[in-house]
Amino acid sequence: MGKWLQAFLFIAFASSIAAERNPRTERISGSAGDVLEDDPVGRLKVYVYELPSKYNKKILQKDPRCLSHMFAAEIYMHRFLLSSPVRTLNPEEADWFYTPIYATCDLTPTGLPLPFKSPRMVRSAIQLISSSWPYWNRTEGADHFFVVPHDFGPCFHYQEEKAIKRGILPILQRATLVQTFGQRNHVCLKDGSITIPPYAPPQKMQARKIPLNTPRSIFVYFRGLFYDVNNDPEGGYYARGARAAVWENFKNNPLFDISTEHPTTYYEDMQRAVFCLCPLGWAPWSPRLVEAVVFGCIPVIIADDIVLPFADAIPWEEIGVFVAEEDVHKLDTILTSIPPEVILRKQRLLANPSMKRAMLFPQPALPGDAFHQILNGLARKLPHQKSIYLKPGEKILNWTAGPVGDLKPW
Amino acid sequence: MKLLALQQSYLNRRSNSFRSSGPLDSYSDSAIKSPAAIFWIVLHGLSCLISLVLGFRFSRLVFLLLSTSSTNFYTSPFHSSSELSKTLDLHSVLPTNPVGNIPVPALNNTATNSRVVVGRHGIRIRPWPHPNPVEVMKAHNIIERVQMEQRSQFGVKDPRKIIVVTPTYVRTFQALHLTGVMHSLMLVPYDLVWIVVEAAGISNETASLIAKSGLKTIHVGFNQRMPNSWEERHKLESEMRLRALRIVREKKLDGIVMFADDSNMHSMELFDEIQNVKWFGAVSVGILANSADTNEMADQKKGEEENPPMPVQGPACNVSNMLAGWHTFNTSPFAGKSAVYIDDRAIVLPRMLEWSGFVLNSRLLWKDGDKPDWIKDIDTLDGNIENPLGLIKDPSVVEPLGSCGRQVLLWWLRVEARADSKFPPRWIIDPPLEITVPSKRTLWPDTPPELPANEKPVIGIQEPTVKHTRRTRTSRSKRPSKRKHDEARADRHTEIVSVNARNEMSFDGTAASTIGKSDCSAGLREGENSPAESKIQYTGSRGGAEKNSSEWERSLDRIGFPSKDKLSKRC
Numbered sequence: 001m002g003k004w005l006q007a008f009l010f011i012a013f014a015s016s017i018a019a020e021r022n023p024r025t026e027r028i029s030g031s032a033g034d035v036l037e038d039d040p041v042g043r044l045k046v047y048v049y050e051l052p053s054k055y056n057k058k059i060l061q062k063d064p065r066c067l068s069h070m071f072a073a074e075i076y077m078h079r080f081l082l083s084s085p086v087r088t089l090n091p092e093e094a095d096w097f098y099t100p101i102y103a104t105c106d107l108t109p110t111g112l113p114l115p116f117k118s119p120r121m122v123r124s125a126i127q128l129i130s131s132s133w134p135y136w137n138r139t140e141g142a143d144h145f146f147v148v149p150h151d152f153g154p155c156f157h158y159q160e161e162k163a164i165k166r167g168i169l170p171i172l173q174r175a176t177l178v179q180t181f182g183q184r185n186h187v188c189l190k191d192g193s194i195t196i197p198p199y200a201p202p203q204k205m206q207a208r209k210i211p212l213n214t215p216r217s218i219f220v221y222f223r224g225l226f227y228d229v230n231n232d233p234e235g236g237y238y239a240r241g242a243r244a245a246v247w248e249n250f251k252n253n254p255l256f257d258i259s260t261e262h263p264t265t266y267y268e269d270m271q272r273a274v275f276c277l278c279p280l281g282w283a284p285w286s287p288r289l290v291e292a293v294v295f296g297c298i299p300v301i302i303a304d305d306i307v308l309p310f311a312d313a314i315p316w317e318e319i320g321v322f323v324a325e326e327d328v329h330k331l332d333t334i335l336t337s338i339p340p341e342v343i344l345r346k347q348r349l350l351a352n353p354s355m356k357r358a359m360l361f362p363q364p365a366l367p368g369d370a371f372h373q374i375l376n377g378l379a380r381k382l383p384h385q386k387s388i389y390l391k392p393g394e395k396i397l398n399w400t401a402g403p404v405g406d407l408k409p410w
Numbered sequence: 411m412k413l414l415a416l417q418q419s420y421l422n423r424r425s426n427s428f429r430s431s432g433p434l435d436s437y438s439d440s441a442i443k444s445p446a447a448i449f450w451i452v453l454h455g456l457s458c459l460i461s462l463v464l465g466f467r468f469s470r471l472v473f474l475l476l477s478t479s480s481t482n483f484y485t486s487p488f489h490s491s492s493e494l495s496k497t498l499d500l501h502s503v504l505p506t507n508p509v510g511n512i513p514v515p516a517l518n519n520t521a522t523n524s525r526v527v528v529g530r531h532g533i534r535i536r537p538w539p540h541p542n543p544v545e546v547m548k549a550h551n552i553i554e555r556v557q558m559e560q561r562s563q564f565g566v567k568d569p570r571k572i573i574v575v576t577p578t579y580v581r582t583f584q585a586l587h588l589t590g591v592m593h594s595l596m597l598v599p600y601d602l603v604w605i606v607v608e609a610a611g612i613s614n615e616t617a618s619l620i621a622k623s624g625l626k627t628i629h630v631g632f633n634q635r636m637p638n639s640w641e642e643r644h645k646l647e648s649e650m651r652l653r654a655l656r657i658v659r660e661k662k663l664d665g666i667v668m669f670a671d672d673s674n675m676h677s678m679e680l681f682d683e684i685q686n687v688k689w690f691g692a693v694s695v696g697i698l699a700n701s702a703d704t705n706e707m708a709d710q711k712k713g714e715e716e717n718p719p720m721p722v723q724g725p726a727c728n729v730s731n732m733l734a735g736w737h738t739f740n741t742s743p744f745a746g747k748s749a750v751y752i753d754d755r756a757i758v759l760p761r762m763l764e765w766s767g768f769v770l771n772s773r774l775l776w777k778d779g780d781k782p783d784w785i786k787d788i789d790t791l792d793g794n795i796e797n798p799l800g801l802i803k804d805p806s807v808v809e810p811l812g813s814c815g816r817q818v819l820l821w822w823l824r825v826e827a828r829a830d831s832k833f834p835p836r837w838i839i840d841p842p843l844e845i846t847v848p849s850k851r852t853l854w855p856d857t858p859p860e861l862p863a864n865e866k867p868v869i870g871i872q873e874p875t876v877k878h879t880r881r882t883r884t885s886r887s888k889r890p891s892k893r894k895h896d897e898a899r900a901d902r903h904t905e906i907v908s909v910n911a912r913n914e915m916s917f918d919g920t921a922a923s924t925i926g927k928s929d930c931s932a933g934l935r936e937g938e939n940s941p942a943e944s945k946i947q948y949t950g951s952r953g954g955a956e957k958n959s960s961e962w963e964r965s966l967d968r969i970g971f972p973s974k975d976k977l978s979k980r981c
Contacts, residue, residue: 024563160528183526213564213682215557219549241531249539255549274556304526329536336548340555347556 025352026345028314035313036354037368040375041085044382047094048081049129051101055121059105066105070198070287071113073180073370074102074147076361080371096176096378097135097144101125104150115156119169119402120410122146122156126171140397141175142388145378148172149198151283153179155188158282163188170401174388176381178374180285182307189307194377196370197309200290202360208267209295219255220335221273221297222246223266224288225281226258242302243279245328253332270295274343275321275335279303290359293319296350298343300335302328310358310373312380319349561599566685571601571665573658573772577650578616578672579609579636582827585619585837587672592623594676600685602626603665605657607650610635615836628657638751644761647671648794651765655788659775667772669765669798673824680819683811684769689782690802691809694724695767696821697739697760722818723760724767725810733810738762758824761796766820768798769811782807 028036056078060066066075078100081087088094103118130136136144148154154172155163167187168177181188182195189195226247228238235244250256258277263269270276276292280303289308292299299320301308308316316322323334349355357368365371390396400407574595578588595602604627608616611631620627632650637643651669658667666684670676684691697720721739728734739760774785784804791800799805812819834840 164528186526211564213560215560217553217557219553235533236530240526241533244533245535248533248535252539253541255541255546274553325531326534329534329539332541332545332549336545336552338552340552343552343556344559347559 024348026348028319028349028352028355035376035380036358036373038372038376038379039367040372040379043379044086044095044375045088045093046081046084046086046096046098046375046378047088047091047135048078048098048100049133051099051125051128055125056100056102059102063105063107065107065111066102068201069107069111069113070200071104071149071180072199073149073196073361074104076199076363077147077178077371077374078102079363080365084365084371084375086375091133091135094135095143095382095384099125099129099144099146101146103148103156112158113150115150115158117410118150118156119406120408122169123171123406124410138390139174139384139388140390140395141172143384145176145178145194146172147178147196149178149180149196151181152188153177153181153193154190160282166403169406171397171399173397176378180309181283182309182311183284183303184305184307186305192381194374195307195309195311196374197290197359198285198287199361200287200294200359202362205267205291205294205360210268210271214272216272216274218257218269218273220250220257220275220277220300220331221269222256222258222277222279223261223263223269225260228282238282239280240304240325242325242328243281245325246277246279246302246331249329250332255332267291267295270297273297275300277302278320280306280325289320293350293359294356296347298346298350300331302331309370310377313373313376314355314358319346319355321346566682569600569685571603571663572598572681572684573663573665573667574602574604574670575607575651575654575667576604576670576672577607577609577632577647577654580613580615581636582831582833583825584616584672585833588616588619590675591670591672592620592625594678595625595670596623597678598681600681601665603628603663605630605654607632607654609646609650618836630654630657640750640758644796645794648765648796652788652791652795655775658772659777659788662776663772665772666769667775668769671764671766671822673822673826674766675821675823677819679817680812683817683819686811687769687771687809689771689774689809690785690798690807691769691811692725692815693767693769693811693820694722694737694815694818695764696818697721697723698821698823699739699759723763723822724812724818725808725815727810727814731810731814733806733808736763737815758826760822760824763797763799764822765797766822768808770798770801774801 027034056075060075066072078098081098091097101122103121104113104115106114106117108114126136126141146154148156150156151158152160152163154168154177155166156169157163157166164187168190173190177190177193178196179189179193180196180198182193183189224243225238226243227233227235232238235241238244246256246258250258257269257273270291274297276288276295276297276299278286278288278292278299278301280286284303284306289299289301291297300323301316301320302323302325304325308314308320321335321338323331327334354368357366358370358373361370576588576591578584595604602625604620604623604625606616606620606627607630609632611633612629617629620629630653632646632653634646634649636646655667657663666687668680668684680693683693699721722737723739724737725733726735726737739762773779774781775788777787784802784807786801786803788801795801799808802808
């Protein structure tokens with residue numbers, strides 16, 4: 001009896017010592033538990049269609065800039081899946097089907113992608129897979145997923161009004177879409193889509209890390225445009241006026257380190273700031289969120305109704321600060337009234353390495369990174385409901401819907 | 411804005427371009443015919459004309475005026491246009507911008523039930539877009555709390571108390587130097603004890619200065635005055651530091667001892683770095699050896715082609731980051747040209763290794779306790795030691811800090827005012843000055859009239875003053891050539907100076923002593939000649955009128971100063 005008591009006391013004592021005196025990080029428990037660290041291997045199988053290289057490799061060869069811009073996730077996802085253990089070469093046992101199309105790789109000389117040919121490209125790819133394999137027709141794409149990281153995702157346009165007018169490409173209506181764009185009650189966000197972060201180069205960010213004991217002395221940090229003078233000189237359209245409001249209200253405030261300059265120390269400065277603004281631009285998402293998370297700066301998200309990456313796995317409300325666009329003029333009051341304990345807790349959550357890993361697309365892939373989070377998201381949607389399987393001869397999708405220009409072959 | 415908006419919308423719809431939305435076309439025909447539409451068209455034309463004349467978009471001004479009358483906000487035109495639509499029985503379309511971003515009518519979004527509206531929004535600016543001081547304070551508190559947390563997580567674990575040893579003495583620049591050190595120490599986030607050893611006993615000036623810091627201080631007096639020559643100064647300072655170390659031993663203070671000379675500059679990283687010392691450590695000190703006359707330095711450097719970098723004193727490491735030797739200051743280029751006395755205008759050199767580059771664990775100084783065997787006992791030291799290496803028997807045990815001496819964490823600098831420069835006690839001028847004394851360079855429009863009593867001696871010394879000024883011209887090549895003015899004003903300045911001297915009596919009764927000192931130093935400055943003709947400088951006007959000693963004596967007698975014999979003995 002005495003021996004058991006001793007052993008128990010010893011174990012209790014040891015465990016209390018093992019508990020950190022100063023917790024540096026905090027476990028992130030999302031809405032579904034601690035899902036960031038789930039391992040998708042063994043939970044799903046993905047079949048990768050073999051498309052002719054005109055849909056992927058040739059496009060990349062024409063413009064290798066696609067590997068480093070913020071839409072590069074589609075290319076890296078393809079590469080990851082080709083060598084991942086979830087890939088299966090037997091399509092009969094696959095749960096999900098992936099079509100490798102690099103739709104966002106038609107770049108202007110300045111590097112911005114043009115979406116005009118993308119609908120045709122996607123259509124022609126789907127025509128190909130529906131004629132060469134039977135798997136599309138049996139569900140009309142309900143167990144297929146596509147990576148569409150463009151500005152407004154599957155609406156394939158960079159101007160919001162035109163994107164809304166077009167809506168989601170009709171043939172993608174049943175597929176699962178993996179996209180960066182996310183806004184509630186918006187035409188271009190389908191139910192069941194998976195929101196991912198935009199691509200940010202992991203090596204570049206890793207190379208610019210400064211010692212963690214450098215004191216954070218900047219209160220609010222932001223670098224970027226406030227007025228898009230080329231497209232919206234008077235303001236009011238760009239960012240729905242929110243960025244302009246930030247500038248006009250806080251340009252004289254010493255706590256706000258905001259400007260349009262491009263400093264060489266951008267990454268280092270973010271690591272010295274407590275809050276980093278992530279306002280919307282022409283689209284609500286931005287790579288600033290990824291940078292803020294990687295550098296431990298609390299993101300201040302100014303975008304109404306935005307859906308953030310992996311929203312079902314990451315409790316963004318506890319990590320970032322959400323400010324409504326109409327409250328931007330009170331931003332300093334809002335930020336200074338957050339109690340310091342809350343701020344410290346947010347910093348601890350951000351310091352969690354699984355959080356930082358989930359936002360990045362490293363090459364080669366690491367456990368817990370954004371690729372795995374996408375697979376986790378796909379795995380969570382399994383098993384498929386029986387209703388997605390169509391009866392033979394049944395057709396739901398209208399192949400001739402959409403603007404006339406989209407129906408031309410590619 | 412909204413007026414122009416509606417006008418443009420009409421024009422757009424009528425042109426039937428691809429930009430306009432389909433369902434609105436049906437409204438356009440009926441709209442043209444109504445009188446309200448004609449009114450808006452006319453108004454639109456008028457606004458265009460006004461804009462042409464003014465050169466900017468007139469609509470903004472109108473909008474501003476309209477909006478300031480109501481709420482002081484730029485309200486979103488969505489609301490205003492919906493009101494108008496009710497009156498005009500039309501959908502309102504917001505203006506297009508040059509790129510052709512079509513404005514979707516706001517009501518078209520009902521399909522998605524979104525609260526977020528596409529189109530032009532107002533930019534909300536609050537009436538007073540300036541920081542609120544209460545919020546600024548709150549933000550600073552937040553930042554401080556975050557930094558405290560950072561320090562506790564990533565900074566030094568179990569920081570030890572820092573014991574700072576500073577030798578000082580009362581002089582003109584003491585307040586300047588000591589305040590600098592004090593502010594640095596006040597920023598240190600660790601526990602601190604400041605031991606201030608003062609030459610010539612405890613003085614009120616120093617005491618009041620360090621009391622302002624709010625730090626824990628030990629103020630000790632030392633019973634010797636600071637000598638004039640640099641050599642002797644260094645010796646005395648070493649003795650003063652040893653006195654402080656004895657205090658550490660007596661009081662058994664526990665922590666890390668560092669030497670902060672009051673004229674040095676310390677970085678905050680220094681205090682973080684010295685926490686890493688185990689027993690005896692050394693840091694790199696940057697030497698900012700200054701020369702009062704940079705022309706001399708420039709001449710010197712003509713022969714050399716490259717710019718010599720700032721010399722650094724400190725530990726030198728070999729490849730495996732072990733202590734291999736010492737970087738010391740190379741005094742050979744300055745041999746013979748260095749300052750000997752306090753106000754020599756030559757360069758002031760540091761010692762081979764400065765005290766401030768060393769830190770030690772205070773336990774090394776304790777009488778008993780476990781300390782390594784390579785430390786000498788302070789009480790057994792015979793005489794003075796030049797630097798703390800004299801305390802240890804084996805110099806290889808020194809730990810190099812600051813990534814093996816590669817980081818320069820503090821800078822050595824020795825800047826002192828002229829010995830005859832006077833400063834009021836506690837830096838308070840009471841009663842306030844009643845007369846302003848022009849400096850040599852300013853051209854006063856009106857100078858005080860010559861006092862009649864001084865006329866005779868003024869004429870008498872005209873020639874000697876000319877001689878003197880010519881003499882000084884050679885040695886002070888830097889001075890702008892205002893000699894002629896100076897000579898003309900020499901007579902005027904004598905009066906002014908005598909008045910000045912009278913006033914200076916109020917500062918401290920020891921004006922004579924300082925003048926005496928300047929007498930000696932002035933003589934020495936002129937190439938170390940004995941003062942055959944003593945040129946006496948007046949304080950407050952550097953390079954001011956030089957007078958013959960006889961004349962000076964006369965003026966001194968007038969204000970009741972001691973005779974010249976006494977003056978010469980004060981050196």
